[in-house]
Amino acid sequence: MSGVSVTKAAHDAAPAGDDLVVLSNVNKHFGALHVLQDIDLTIARGEVVVVIGPSGSGKSTLCRTINRLETIDSGAITIDGRPLPQEGRELARLRADVGMVFQSFNLFAHKTVLENVMLGQVKVRRTDKATAESKSRALLDRVGVGAQADKYPAQLSGGQQQRVAIARALAMDPKVMLFDEPTSALDPEMINEVLEVMQQLAREGMTMVVVTHEMGFARSAANRVVFMADGKIVEEAVPDQFFSAPRSDRAKDFLSKILHH
DSSP states (O other): OTTOOOOOOGGGSOOOOOEEEEEEEEEEEETTEEEEEEEEEEEETTOEEEEEOSTTSSHHHHHHHTTTSSOOSEEEEEETTEEOOOSHHHHHHHHHHEEEEOSSOOOOTTSOHHHHHHHHHHHTSOOOHHHHHHHHHHHHHHTTOGGGTTSOGGGSOHHHHHHHHHHHHHTTOOSEEEEESTTTTSOHHHHHHHHHHHHHHHHTTOOEEEEOSOHHHHHHHOSEEEEEETTEEEEEEOHHHHHHSOOSHHHHHHHHHHHOO
């Protein structure tokens, strides 16, 4: 994977798929703080949506509501036409269909890299161990860490651990992948190796929702940029339009600070 360059990707041909993730009039409070305000967002199958905005704008909360890591106060969220289940086995199945990659890698420290990637396949998908191992090794190769399969997470760099986390999510054959600031905990030299894996997934047609501060990734891999501020979606557009001619004053102010500091 290290040979993959960060290039202009999928947004040149916007997907004409059906709707996979639909948020309708979603609201969420943390106490008195109204963190998501009347959010309407539809993500098509095969689309890459990058969510950007200042800290505290609700980006990560939005991402976490899609697999019900955060509950919502009102509104509705559907995935592939089905409302989010409340709890139990249905919720576990949903989380298998919705891959999640966090800021911190959340790998099991006492299990090897290979065991981390196999675990969900065996426990949730009920895949036999031989099949799970074969698939896991192929995925670890795909994200460029196949040689690390028998090591423990603490023996890997942050960039390698995050690529293992991506492989673990992919192992469940998810319908959509959520990335919540996946490079923010990494040293600068490790960021590109993770972004390259994400670029490749975008080119291969994976449906992705990516919360990130990496504007280069947003420009090159997104079909659509969603800009949030103060709990609201302020603006959404294709990357070229958003970065060259943002419509809202809030987005103009944000970009002037991000791109010209």
